[in-house]
Amino acid sequence: MTEATLDSIAAIARGWEAACRSLDSDRIVGCLADDATVWYNFQPDQRHSPAEYRSILENSKKTFYNQRYTKMLVHLHPGGFVEQATLEGDTPNGVVETPFLLVATVKGDKITQIEEYFDTSIIQQAGARDG
Amino acid sequence: MDRSGCEIVRRYNKPWLARDLAAMDGFLGEDLILWHNHLGRAFGKAEMLSFVTSALEVLEKVEFRDAVRTATAEGCVQQHRLFCRMVGGGIVDAPQAIVYTVRDGKIRRIDEYVDGPALAATGIAG
Numbered sequence: 001m002t003e004a005t006l007d008s009i010a011a012i013a014r015g016w017e018a019a020c021r022s023l024d025s026d027r028i029v030g031c032l033a034d035d036a037t038v039w040y041n042f043q044p045d046q047r048h049s050p051a052e053y054r055s056i057l058e059n060s061k062k063t064f065y066n067q068r069y070t071k072m073l074v075h076l077h078p079g080g081f082v083e084q085a086t087l088e089g090d091t092p093n094g095v096v097e098t099p100f101l102l103v104a105t106v107k108g109d110k111i112t113q114i115e116e117y118f119d120t121s122i123i124q125q126a127g128a129r130d131g
Numbered sequence: 132m133d134r135s136g137c138e139i140v141r142r143y144n145k146p147w148l149a150r151d152l153a154a155m156d157g158f159l160g161e162d163l164i165l166w167h168n169h170l171g172r173a174f175g176k177a178e179m180l181s182f183v184t185s186a187l188e189v190l191e192k193v194e195f196r197d198a199v200r201t202a203t204a205e206g207c208v209q210q211h212r213l214f215c216r217m218v219g220g221g222i223v224d225a226p227q228a229i230v231y232t233v234r235d236g237k238i239r240r241i242d243e244y245v246d247g248p249a250l251a252a253t254g255i256a257g
Contacts, residue, residue, distance in 0.1 A: 041226040042246045075203035101244040117228045117244035119169040
């Protein structure tokens with residue numbers, strides 16, 4: 001693995017972070033390869049397409065709104081990156097802060113796989129939907 | 132990328148799964164922090180070992196199934212299916228990811244991510 005490759009992964013990770021912080025679902029999905037898959041720990045038998053992921057992101061804003069990242073720590077490795085993040089948002093029952101882990105696989109200049117680990121009870125207790 | 136962090140984690144898993152707390156202790160820095168996403172709090176080393184001691188009393192079997200370890204500059208990330216069989220017969224079978232920070236040959240921080248409701252069968256709180 002060359003330094004140039006790690007540099008390119010770092011650039012993709014920075015683009016991903018910027019897209020996530022923008023909360024622009026099209027920009028976020030634009031970081032994914034067309035055949036990318038998105039997997040959640042709480043639905044381990046399902047894998048979502050980029051279009052389905054976009055829908056999940058948009059739906060989450062309906063009950064978990066004014067989203068903002070209060071933490072985003074990225075670990076690079078030759079196959080992609082790992083992100084430890086905390087997403088805060090408003091819900092019908094108040095402010096909710098949900099820490100999660102995202103494991104991204106990168107090939108070329110796109111993310112080909114995302115695996116996310118959440119604790120669904122945090123959002124469910126606040127009256128918002130998963131995701 | 133240096134895989135030594137993952138090698139330490141691989142070796143650390145053995146006493147964990149074998150319930151050998153003394154051997155586990157040898158892999159952990161004195162400044163260790165253990166953090167669980169579903170508990171929202173961190174434990175120091177002594178608290179962690181006490182917590183593990185209590186947990187092992189109700190866990191008949193623990194396995195990290197299909198473990199995949201990824202080396203990072205800070206240490207290692209392990210993804211696996213956490214399988215537990217409780218003394219009372221309950222089963223946990225849930226995806227889990229653990230971020231290990233390794234420095235100077237010791238594990239310094241363990242961040243565990245799992246879906247809290249998937250652990251209901253353990254009856255373990257904190």
